[in-house]
Amino acid sequence: MLTVSVENYLKAILHLQVEGDDRVSTTAIAQKVASTPASTSAMLAKLGERGWLEHQPYHGVRLTQKGHRVAMDILRKHRLWECFLVDYLGFEWDQVHDIAEELEHVGSVELINRLDAFLGFPKLDPHGDVIPGPNGRFRTVAARTLLTEAPRNLELVVVGVVDGGDAFLRHLGVLGIQLGTRMTVLERLSFDGSLHIKCPGDEEVQLLAPSVGQRLWVDQSSPSPEIVFPEEEDLQ
Amino acid sequence: MLTVSVENYLKAILHLQVEGDDRVSTTAIAQKVASTPASTSAMLAKLGERGWLEHQPYHGVRLTQKGHRVAMDILRKHRLWECFLVDYLGFEWDQVHDIAEELEHVGSVELINRLDAFLGFPKLDPHGDVIPGPNGRFRTVAARTLLTEAPRNLELVVVGVVDGGDAFLRHLGVLGIQLGTRMTVLERLSFDGSLHIKCPGDEEVQLLAPSVGQRLWVDQSSPSPEIVFPEEEDLQ
DNA sequence: TTAAATATTTAGTCTTGCCTAAAAATTAAG
DNA sequence: CTTAATTTTTAGGCAAGACTAAATATTTAA
Ligand SMILES: [Mn+2]
Ligand SMILES: [Mn+2]
Ligand SMILES: [Mn+2]
Ligand SMILES: [Mn+2]
Numbered sequence A, B: 001m002l003t004v005s006v007e008n009y010l011k012a013i014l015h016l017q018v019e020g021d022d023r024v025s026t027t028a029i030a031q032k033v034a035s036t037p038a039s040t041s042a043m044l045a046k047l048g049e050r051g052w053l054e055h056q057p058y059h060g061v062r063l064t065q066k067g068h069r070v071a072m073d074i075l076r077k078h079r080l081w082e083c084f085l086v087d088y089l090g091f092e093w094d095q096v097h098d099i100a101e102e103l104e105h106v107g108s109v110e111l112i113n114r115l116d117a118f119l120g121f122p123k124l125d126p127h128g129d130v131i132p133g134p135n136g137r138f139r140t141v142a143a144r145t146l147l148t149e150a151p152r153n154l155e156l157v158v159v160g161v162v163d164g165g166d167a168f169l170r171h172l173g174v175l176g177i178q179l180g181t182r183m184t185v186l187e188r189l190s191f192d193g194s195l196h197i198k199c200p201g202d203e204e205v206q207l208l209a210p211s212v213g214q215r216l217w218v219d220q221s222s223p224s225p226e227i228v229f230p231e232e233e234d235l236q
Numbered sequence C: 001t002t003a004a005a006t007a008t009t010t011a012g013t014c015t016t017g018c019c020t021a022a023a024a025a026t027t028a029a030g
Numbered sequence D: 001c002t003t004a005a006t007t008t009t010t011a012g013g014c015a016a017g018a019c020t021a022a023a024t025a026t027t028t029a030a
Helices: A004-018 A026-032 A037-049 A065-087 A097-103 A109-118 A166-175 B004-018 B026-032 B037-049 B065-087 B097-103 B109-118 B166-175
Strands: A053-055 A061-063 A155-161 A182-188 A195-198 A206-208 A216-220 B053-055 B061-063 B155-161 B182-188 B195-198 B206-208 B216-220
Touching: A004 A026, A004 A037, A004 A061, A004 A065, A026 A037, A037 A053, A037 A061, A061 A065, A065 A097, A065 A109, A155 A166, B004 B026, B004 B037, B004 B061, B004 B065, B026 B037, B037 B053, B037 B061, B061 B065, B065 B097, B065 B109, B155 B166
Parallel strands: none
Antiparallel strands: A053 A061, A155 A182, A155 A216, A182 A195, A195 A206, B053 B061, B155 B182, B155 B216, B182 B195, B195 B206
């Protein structure tokens, strides 16, 4: 049975699997779902029996096709609801996670597909995370780089945040950074990887801690609308 | 703790309490929440201990102020979500109950108040049921009568349904009746209380079973838009 | 007013999901 | 390669909520 608890475990495992490791450890999962390793171990055994994941005792788990699909569907619901909360109810991006954490467990497939249509089939949620489609796979999305690894002296645009806990999101607010913010990396300090960045319009050069630079997805900035001149045939 | 189960019990008791009886019986509650009298008895004892209702063993329960408020808040959420589903996601009125039954348990007060505002502070849900306000009390609404008890030879308009299970709602669809449908009661048959009704535009007089007439709220029909002639100054 | 029918509670279990403490396996160090 | 540290599982319990069967209280009817 797909209980709220089971859904949260599967989604947590998906997150950890996407973030890198092929096999996911009991402790990591326990931490993600805020429970104990003992409870998690018991849960993993059960999820294994029921075919949502492969559990090699003492060596971690991996989602089966079936489990992966379930987890992607939860993620889809989570992110679509976040879009709704921000775009239609006026919430800030640092206020929606906990609410979506509940909404994602509402079951109806019809509901989520209609919500998707109502929202205009968005590809990204308010944190720049990719929204899975109704087929349970990620929608293709433009390439993106971590700010830390982006080339220097090129105007970039922030397109997403990695692991955007609410505290981090509020910190970005303090720094004046949000999705769509443009910036150029002037220098990467070899000491700790801090970045000197400059935002168009700002006088000052900003020093960005590596903990921030490692958690921002950026893309090459397309020319800003103001400086795009229409072709003649585009004019009425 | 306000679990989903507890919330469903409290809402069921509120429903039964509003529908008439001051004290509500264990069996009636059990039936409403689709569980057994034994399970319900245990739950009622617990709800009593926790101050949501007064339980006189063998003589039914009554919600306390505190329990009443909780139940009203669940009802508010249920009905506001139903509005959203019908008005924005294009669901039919017979498709939304089960989904709202889940959505009503999402906790955030901020969420429901913003949803209320987004919907334009509706007073009635898609079934014509009154939506409680943020203060936990019903918003005032126009007077209404059961069709069975309405005066004859007066044009009426359907403003709500009583206990609108999905099956009943679909049956109304077959009969061509929805919210806003106008009709005049020509005669009430003394045999079983069936009603002869006539809808404007229809040729035929319809015979309505008492099971239908007893479950329709009606109000005196205001003049229909078609027969209102604009004043001269309203013309361009 | 007593007996039968009905409603309610109690007793005894089960499942899910969580916990702590202890045992066992794996991994890391010396 | 053996010991120490870490990770994972097992053992034993608890609380919530549900069920069936049996006991008890209340109503209804004879
Ligand atoms: Mn969740
Ligand atoms: Mn998100
Ligand atoms: Mn419900
Ligand atoms: Mn309704």
